[in-house]
Amino acid sequence: MQKNRLEAFSDGVLAIVITIMVLELKVPHGNSLADLRPLLPVLLSYLLSFIYIGIYWNNHHHLLHAVRRVSGGIMWANLHLLFWLSLVPFVTAWIGENHSAQAPAAAYGAILLMAAIAYWILQKAIIAADGGDSLLAKAIGGDLKGNISPVLYLLAIAAAFYEPWISDAIYAAVAFIWLVPDRRIEKTLTDAGHPA
Amino acid sequence: MQKNRLEAFSDGVLAIVITIMVLELKVPHGNSLADLRPLLPVLLSYLLSFIYIGIYWNNHHHLLHAVRRVSGGIMWANLHLLFWLSLVPFVTAWIGENHSAQAPAAAYGAILLMAAIAYWILQKAIIAADGGDSLLAKAIGGDLKGNISPVLYLLAIAAAFYEPWISDAIYAAVAFIWLVPDRRIEKTLTDAGHPA
Amino acid sequence: MQKNRLEAFSDGVLAIVITIMVLELKVPHGNSLADLRPLLPVLLSYLLSFIYIGIYWNNHHHLLHAVRRVSGGIMWANLHLLFWLSLVPFVTAWIGENHSAQAPAAAYGAILLMAAIAYWILQKAIIAADGGDSLLAKAIGGDLKGNISPVLYLLAIAAAFYEPWISDAIYAAVAFIWLVPDRRIEKTLTDAGHPA
Amino acid sequence: MQKNRLEAFSDGVLAIVITIMVLELKVPHGNSLADLRPLLPVLLSYLLSFIYIGIYWNNHHHLLHAVRRVSGGIMWANLHLLFWLSLVPFVTAWIGENHSAQAPAAAYGAILLMAAIAYWILQKAIIAADGGDSLLAKAIGGDLKGNISPVLYLLAIAAAFYEPWISDAIYAAVAFIWLVPDRRIEKTLTDAGHPA
Numbered sequence: 001m002q003k004n005r006l007e008a009f010s011d012g013v014l015a016i017v018i019t020i021m022v023l024e025l026k027v028p029h030g031n032s033l034a035d036l037r038p039l040l041p042v043l044l045s046y047l048l049s050f051i052y053i054g055i056y057w058n059n060h061h062h063l064l065h066a067v068r069r070v071s072g073g074i075m076w077a078n079l080h081l082l083f084w085l086s087l088v089p090f091v092t093a094w095i096g097e098n099h100s101a102q103a104p105a106a107a108y109g110a111i112l113l114m115a116a117i118a119y120w121i122l123q124k125a126i127i128a129a130d131g132g133d134s135l136l137a138k139a140i141g142g143d144l145k146g147n148i149s150p151v152l153y154l155l156a157i158a159a160a161f162y163e164p165w166i167s168d169a170i171y172a173a174v175a176f177i178w179l180v181p182d183r184r185i186e187k188t189l190t191d192a193g194h195p196a
Numbered sequence: 197m198q199k200n201r202l203e204a205f206s207d208g209v210l211a212i213v214i215t216i217m218v219l220e221l222k223v224p225h226g227n228s229l230a231d232l233r234p235l236l237p238v239l240l241s242y243l244l245s246f247i248y249i250g251i252y253w254n255n256h257h258h259l260l261h262a263v264r265r266v267s268g269g270i271m272w273a274n275l276h277l278l279f280w281l282s283l284v285p286f287v288t289a290w291i292g293e294n295h296s297a298q299a300p301a302a303a304y305g306a307i308l309l310m311a312a313i314a315y316w317i318l319q320k321a322i323i324a325a326d327g328g329d330s331l332l333a334k335a336i337g338g339d340l341k342g343n344i345s346p347v348l349y350l351l352a353i354a355a356a357f358y359e360p361w362i363s364d365a366i367y368a369a370v371a372f373i374w375l376v377p378d379r380r381i382e383k384t385l386t387d388a389g390h391p392a
Numbered sequence: 393m394q395k396n397r398l399e400a401f402s403d404g405v406l407a408i409v410i411t412i413m414v415l416e417l418k419v420p421h422g423n424s425l426a427d428l429r430p431l432l433p434v435l436l437s438y439l440l441s442f443i444y445i446g447i448y449w450n451n452h453h454h455l456l457h458a459v460r461r462v463s464g465g466i467m468w469a470n471l472h473l474l475f476w477l478s479l480v481p482f483v484t485a486w487i488g489e490n491h492s493a494q495a496p497a498a499a500y501g502a503i504l505l506m507a508a509i510a511y512w513i514l515q516k517a518i519i520a521a522d523g524g525d526s527l528l529a530k531a532i533g534g535d536l537k538g539n540i541s542p543v544l545y546l547l548a549i550a551a552a553f554y555e556p557w558i559s560d561a562i563y564a565a566v567a568f569i570w571l572v573p574d575r576r577i578e579k580t581l582t583d584a585g586h587p588a
Numbered sequence: 589m590q591k592n593r594l595e596a597f598s599d600g601v602l603a604i605v606i607t608i609m610v611l612e613l614k615v616p617h618g619n620s621l622a623d624l625r626p627l628l629p630v631l632l633s634y635l636l637s638f639i640y641i642g643i644y645w646n647n648h649h650h651l652l653h654a655v656r657r658v659s660g661g662i663m664w665a666n667l668h669l670l671f672w673l674s675l676v677p678f679v680t681a682w683i684g685e686n687h688s689a690q691a692p693a694a695a696y697g698a699i700l701l702m703a704a705i706a707y708w709i710l711q712k713a714i715i716a717a718d719g720g721d722s723l724l725a726k727a728i729g730g731d732l733k734g735n736i737s738p739v740l741y742l743l744a745i746a747a748a749f750y751e752p753w754i755s756d757a758i759y760a761a762v763a764f765i766w767l768v769p770d771r772r773i774e775k776t777l778t779d780a781g782h783p784a
Binding site: 203208210212217221223229253 | 408467471482
Binding site for chain 1: 198204205208211212213216219268271272275278279282283285286289290293294297298299300302304320321329
């Protein structure tokens with residue numbers, strides 16, 4: 001039952017995070033289709049973040065599935081993850097309004113990186129609570145996607161100060177990697193639920 | 197349990213979508229009843245979208261009832277549907293502020309059309325996960341409402357560029373079709389849960 | 393299970409309604425305690441509406457407890473109730489910014505009246521779905537509070553055009569009537585869950 | 589089941605409270621990293637309040653675990669707690685925009701104090717509903733953290749009118765006290781769930 005409430009609270013926060021981002025899509029003052037043109041980058045950044053939050057929700061779901069005992073550490077590691085994800089609407093709005101600028105592109109990557117680290121900490125907290133023979137520990141071993149994502153985020157942050165569109169391309173590519181099901185490691189991922 | 201969380205997350209998103217639309221009803225600066233007059237089209241567009249989200253929630257509810265196994269495809273088809281529905285507050289606000297304009301009326305129909313397509317994809321994903329003898333597959337066969345709604349949306353989008361009020365009338369009519377219970381096909385619909 | 397989701401969706405909407413009202417409490421530009429003074433009527437109207445939504449949530453909870461079968465009629469009667477309650481933040485903000493004006497005070501009562509009527513319809517829909525020997529039907533019989541509230545709302549709406557503070561006093565009084573537990577009819581109310 | 593809905597509603601409200609605070613992080617007009625500098629105090633106050641709401645959610649969770657029967661008193665004591673917590677985003681925004689001002693620092697402490705009192709009342713309501721041999725009553729007996737927090741809030745409120753940064757330091761210290769697990773009384777706390 002304790003686990004139920006952890007899930008319910010996380011679902012609530014993620015549902016709100018994914019939905020309040022749309023409030024950044026300000027209604028245009030004009031009423032022609034051309035007035036939607038300047039909203040396109042905002043819409044695209046919303047779409048990208050929607051997919052990222054969706055990936056996190058999806059994997060969070062699998063990850064908590066593996067939890068047997070909810071410890072205080074798991075509670076706080078989970079809140080820590082939600083904290084970074086709650087900042088996604090902020091960087092999404094910033095990147096949407098300044099889609100070719102350096103700092104917003106780097107900030108977006110920094111939040112994704114912190115969320116990935118928070119997710120990794122949450123995994124460790126679950127394994128620690130489970131004890132030695134954790135199923136999750138084995139599943140995470142060869143987790144290629146989980147290990148490569150932070151490296152790509154770091155690359156994107158660095159690239160932002162040269163060509164911001166490269167960062168955007170990397171963010172889209174990482175989301176794509178996570179979206180496309182990888183048949184060979186699907187079973188492992190289903191158990192481990194490692195996110196972007 | 198997996199299904200529970202899919203429902204909980206969808207309920208959360210739909211509850212937020214249906215409620216944040218009311219934030220567009222800006223408090224008037226004046227304090228007389230006449231100051232509410234200009235809000236009437238905004239209130240009407242809110243009412244229409246409230247009914248549409250209500251119809252989707254209602255049918256989504258029935259649809260997930262038919263799910264036996266939550267696959268990755270169902271998860272993403274569901275998020276895809278939520279994405280389009282999350283844009284309803286945006287087009288609702290646009291149509292509310294420009295109730296006799298062409299582009300907003302067409303955009304409203306475009307979002308409804310995309311949501312209807314997303315719902316259709318979600319049905320296919322559920323049938324695919326169920327395998328050959330899907331109950332849902334049979335129920336959808338003669339689904340008149342489900343097939344006619346997209347056609348009416350397309351008509352409304354086209355009509356918007358001539359007479360926007362015709363589009364509004366079509367949107368109201370489609371909502372009405374879905375609201376009025378159709379005794380003959382009620383049982384089929386209850387199983388299939390096809391939305392507007 | 394169907395009932396669970398109806399409750400979850402209603403809980404979600406009511407939780408959002410009760411929380412977004414606080415967004416009307418705009419952060420003052422100054423930083424002295426005196427800057428909080430003009431917010432007092434906004435805070436008081438927030439408190440009043442918080443209590444009303446709390447009463448509705450509380451009674452809604454008891455009411456759904458009595459539901460045995462969720463019909464389409466119950467679904468829509470419930471959404472109808474949520475629609476009027478979703479307008480509470482709007483009239484709360486209007487009354488908060490114009491606390492001695494006539495039209496806002498009357499509009500506040502009108503929304504409370506519509507919500508009370510919607511609640512009455514929801515009760516009828518539940519009794520209709522239950523069939524002849526509905527426990528709810530018997531409990532509602534001598535429902536003094538439920539019958540007197542709409543009359544008081546009508547009085548308050550009329551009074552608003554003479555002395556708005558009388559309306560405010562009536563709204564506070566009705567909330568008080570519902571808050572104070574009435575030992576004699578508590579058991580009946582617990583079963584019936586009739587709201588303000 | 590009644591308890592489930594009380595939890596679900598509380599989770600919903602707390603999830604919204606913790607998430608809407610991020611809306612105060614207004615997207616900067618510029619697009620350089622230097623434009624984030626003025627947001628730092630807003631971000632820090634968000635972080636502090638995020639931790640406080642997290643502590644309350646965590647302890648609320650444990651507290652309701654101890655509930656055997658949900659009385660009307662518990663319902664309203666719970667709503668009373670949610671009311672004060674719903675004002676946290678308001679004082680968080682005020683303190684964020686005026687981080688060295690006296691009144692906001694005092695107001696922040698006042699809301700924390702009222703929330704602590706409301707939590708204490710909720711505990712009493714649960715013990716009253718449980719009857720004489722309440723487990724919770726015993727666990728609360730030597731509750732050092734629960735007794736010292738209100739005293740520290742009062743100190744912080746007083747200090748705000750001399751040196752607001754002292755208040756900020758006290759708020760951070762209280763959050764820290766609650767975050768750091770206290771091995772000796774952990775078991776008691778786990779049962780009692782007393783918050784900051």
